[in-house]
Amino acid sequence: MQVGEITKDWLRSVLNWPITDADEITVAPLSLSNGAMGGVYRVRCADRAFVFKCPPSADSPWYRVCSEMGLLDREIEIYRFFGVGERRKIAPECYWSRLMSEGSSALALQDLCQAGRVMDRFVRGLNRNEAVAALRTLATLHGVLPTIDGDARASPLPWLGPASSDGLAAAITEGLSVVPSLVETMFPDNFPREHFSRIRQIDIPRVVARSHCGSKLLSLCHGDCWSSNVLFTSRLGCDGMGAMLVDWQFAMWGNPLSDVALLLLSSLSPAGRRAWVDDLLTCYHLQLTKDVAGYSLDDCYHDFSKAMPFAALVATATLDAYTCGLTKPELRHIAMRMEAIIDEIPELFVVS
Template sequence: MAHRSPRELIELYWDEVWNNRRAELIREICADPIVRHDPGSVTALSVEDQIARVRQQSEKLEPCFTHEVLLADDTYVTSVWNMHTRKGERIELCGIEVFKAVDGKFTDCWNSSYTPGFWGREGDASVPADLPPPPLIAGADQITPQWIQAVLQQAGLEAPRVSLLNTKPIGHGNLSATLRTEITYNANAADAVRSVVAKLTSGIGQAVEIAAAHDVYRRECEVYGFLGETPPLATPRCYWRNVGPDGRTINLVLEDLSERTRPGNQIAGCSVAEAEAVARELAALHAAFWDDARLDVAEWLYNRAADAETAAVTNMLAAKAFRERFTGRADPAMLDAIDAVVADLPRHFAAIPRGRTLVHGEPRVDNVLFEDGAEGPRAWLIDWQFADCGSPMFDLAYFLSGSLTVEDRRSIDGTLVERHHAAIAAKDPSYTLDHARAEFAGSLPLALYFSVGAILAMPPSEHGDLLLLTLAERNVAALRDWGVV
């Protein structure tokens, strides 16, 4: 008995079953079951399953398939196809499928992943010149070649067609998820961007609520625009930034510095040489934006003074949670000092030095990348989630009080305050050293406020708990050394 050839079967499958919506014909041309092979999975579909699938998609979309390439032998047939929908908003897809036929019926099908658009033809551009902006995405699974292609184009970067990505999480972000995406192209990419770092919405619900309440996601995106294309300090280039209207979704794509830098380790702390490198970058930032009129109208900046009442309530809760979590694990005198500072927080907020420059707002050492060079380390600042208009001594106090061991900080903090003052005084001679020292001491309680408050966004974990304890111990020591408590 003669059987239909694989080529005859595929023509019936596309033209009659799909294009003419004759789902019942599946009984004649497909085995029961047919085995569908997708990337990473295998599914056995009964004839009834196949008929139901075709009917569902035909009713909803009315797909129409055409062959771009059709190749068959006595057992297999390969179809390189294009598809467009005839119902509703037009959708275009392309793909490759290989079918195996036994005794006149398809028994197996191997499916490639479907890709938006049609297969390219001679004369088509490798990458269209007018790609739409990347849509707002919710998670790592939505970082696709098409999305990255649009990001690169929006950044003004020439690149071949993106063909493959490898995305993995990096770091220990508290309020967002940070991922590194390696990019593979379909052509010579010697001069193209080979990887990017993306910051997306945190997977921790409480962290997202905190980020939204403090407008963290929008602020971090806005600050990159404020810094401009040639920032006065070392910070990664921003390729793309977008925030959801409710402040709960962030898409921030940055230059990947991981192959030339190493991340700071907050728990271990940084060296004196590394601290000097960070202080140099902070001084460059603060001097560049000293008395910048644009800061007066940048409504996205974090306003610590305006947040005083809410912060006092939040930190009372945080101090209580801190004591509950660490009683028996932390020095009781340190816990008492935290309670004392938090109880007096309204006064500390009222005494926040007047803002006169752009400050990073949270320059911990784990928000710094270090690049080693012949002349010593260079510091790259990242994570601008709490940027503010404030005193230049705020950033320096925040950094030094939490990012070095107590002994190393004591050996250098006075000298770095003097150097920092000199950088600002070169712009404004009225800024005195006594003023700088007073602002440094007055900023130290705010560093502890951030360290203790972080417990509300950090569920118990070995790494997180050690981080919180280390920060608090260093913060309290600095407060004592500078006569604040």
């Protein structure tokens, strides 16, 4: 189903909206990547709105990866899994969904109506309260299916792929393939060219496997946790702030600290990350152990360290999405953050 197929009759019969023939439907694109990973739209009619998601078009560079991995179907399965109870607080409400096997993948989601441009928060970097709210939500997520000393290659859910799957490595490879040219265009003065020309020599499946296999804790992971995939709410949390996670296409079974590492690497300023990392990990661990027994703070630090190479790979591979539509001054902020990632994890750029 595509957004153009949404009619007033569909809104009445499927979503039970009490709209009249005089009410107009308006559609606005929301995708930060211009629909490369799939269409994302805000659909309004009368005084109601929802977010509609559909697969990418066949001419998208991500179409093959999205289709082969079944990314939108995976996101739909996540929302169905979160359908009831406390799990709903992790993500927006799903009003309607359809899997590929049921016709054509599509989702209709609660519109949380975030004010302003979501990329503004990413550019400046999360503040401490925002980071705490996001990590508490991640800890709640990671407490849903926790397994101590389990097998990272054996997901407990048939639709949830392990982090070590070939598809994830292929997606990272696809993202990394455009980074050298992207860096030359957007950051010509910030990075030595050899850093990124050597990306093609990294043994990506090995880095991914090492970051997930052998972690003390395994759980359901979001897989793409950067600040633009975190929506902040007034729900009770840190200083009245809560958070929900969106864009679950890369949900996976693996080391949950990969979500934490990616959020801190991609979405905090280097100075903020250095200053707050210990407090943030302690806060995350405190929330996590409300649901997970037998997992010490030392275990948490161990899994966080294991996850860092994977998080740096994902942060680098997602650079195109991170920078889409940013101004030159904003790009300078992102360049500083990317330099900090490279400086902190130099082994990523050593040929395996």
